[in-house]
Amino acid sequence: MFSPSSTQAPRSAAPLTGPAAPWRDWTALALLMFPVLLVAVDNTALTFALPEIARSLDVGGIQLLWIVDAYPLVLAALLVSMGNLGDRVGRRRLLLIGSTGFAAVSAATAFAPSAEWLIAGRAALGVFGAMLMPSTLSLIRNIFTDPNRRRLAIAVWAAGFSGGAALGPIFGGWLVEHFWWGAVFLVAAFLLLPLLAFGRVLIPESKDANPGRVDVSSIVLSAVTMAPFVYGIKEFAVHGFGASAAAFMGFGLVMGILFVRRQQRIESPMLDVSLFKNKVFSTAIVANVLSLFSMTGFIYFFAQHLQLVEGQSPMEAGIAMIPALLATVIAGLLVVPLVKKVRPGFVVAGGLTLSAIGYLVAVVGDHGSGPVFLLSALTVLAVGVGAAETISNDLILASVPADKSGAASAISETGYELGSLLGTAVLGSILTASYQHNLVIPDGVPTEAARKSGETLAGAVDAASGLPTQLSEALTTAARIAFDSGVHITAAIGLVLMAGAAVMAAVVLRKVPKAQ
Secondary structure (H helix, E strand, O other): OOOHHHHOOOOOEOOOOOOOOHHHHHHHHHHHHHHHHHHHHHHHHHHHOHHHHHHHHOOOHHHHHHHHHHHHHHHHHHHHHHHHHHHHHOHHHHHHHHHHHHHHHHHHHOOOOOHHHHHHHHHHHHHHHHHHHHHHHHHHHHHOOOHHHHHHHHHHHHHHHHHHHHHHHHHHHHHHHHOOOOHHHHHHHHHOHHHHHHHHHHOOOOOEOOOOOOOHHHHHHHHHHHHHHHHHHHHHHHHOOOHHHHHHHHHHHHHHHHHHHHHHHOOOOOOOHHHHHOHHHHHHHHHHHHHHHHHHHHHHHHHHHHHHHOOOOHHHHHHHHHHHHHHHHHHHHHHHHHOOOOOHHHHHHHHHHHHHHHHHHHHHOOHHHOHHHHHHHHHHHHHHHHHHHHHHHHHHHHOOOHHHHHHHHHHHHHHHHHHHHHHHHHHHHHHHHHHHHHOOOOOOOOHHHHHHHOOOHHHHHHHHOOOOHHHHHHHHHHHHHHHHHHHHHHHHHHHHHHHHHHHHHHHHOOOOOOOO
């Protein structure tokens, strides 16, 4: 529970090594922010390197898809396993191993001579990336045993994740423009150098003192649960809900059921599924997933609006989003003292309500009034996400014993990945379907241009560029109207989900006491 008693050092946790001076704790947090920033930047920076990669390596469409998908598929498959491994072998040790591997593979991938090499590099980065994020969050749980300092540290952690996401488009665009696509990968090696140089000295080690035996079957089941399920989501995003998407997600669900049953039977489970019986833990996880769902889903269609409707470049679009993403950071920091006066459940519910209001503005507003309108909606939503995810992350860690923080952090990180994927996949697919259904091709548009326009807004804008002025303007206008119809539908879905999540948080978390 969210109380002082829940944040005391656990009896079963291995003692932390290293100095306990506050300044060293905050220095350790500063070092932990390097992998957090790296993962967040990497998630968005690669998008702007893809066109150059396709040209340089003569990459086909399927290969380009795998360049994008290899990393998150491997990452999702291994997050839970790596969180458990960190509990066993030491979270700092796993973090340093992951950082070393990530830096080395990034440097090698930067000079990939072929698409196959690049895909393999991305898959390897997924292995080492899975070691990074659960380790950072679980180390924070064990370094900051005081609940108020821990809450602030988690706010900084969340701010780093949001800040990295904001920097990704600008940073990636600038690197590709001034150097070459490999610089997006090469910079990771340099970004991790401070952690590798000082981490062993300044970050205290922690692990589960009684980890039990390693269960290989659980590791395999967790991997074959997450990877097919995430791939099914991506199939749904690209091709709609068909046999392939249903088969992969169905297989993942079946394996997930087997995984849960095995964890309930064995003496030393890899994942303590009884954690989900704790309503605070499970509700906070759902709040995290839906917060990321709302944020990434909104950014997905707002980025397209800025570039394809407003005519901005990728870097300009990234810069336009900075105020909203900074709002996420600021809101996360401001709610830390707030939970001393307001119950944390109401803070989470309030954040989710703000996210719902952001979607409401997008539903009822006029999208033709310029980017400021949608930017205002995104800013309101971002404030809500910053408030909700900071406190929900703290509730997740405070509601479990510290010696299980690695597994809890891995679940939280898996929630982050699923929320991001679902936001793009579900809302993105609905947006595309609505666009295709509502697009009215003007008379006189050639067959090939009409076919291309009927697929995506980007296809319509590209096709219109080769048509006579009057016909080009007519096609562009029709495409933008169809796109905006889809934005209204997806925003309405986001509104319902966020409002429902806010009610759930207010009801389930209402008895969690204020911070001391």
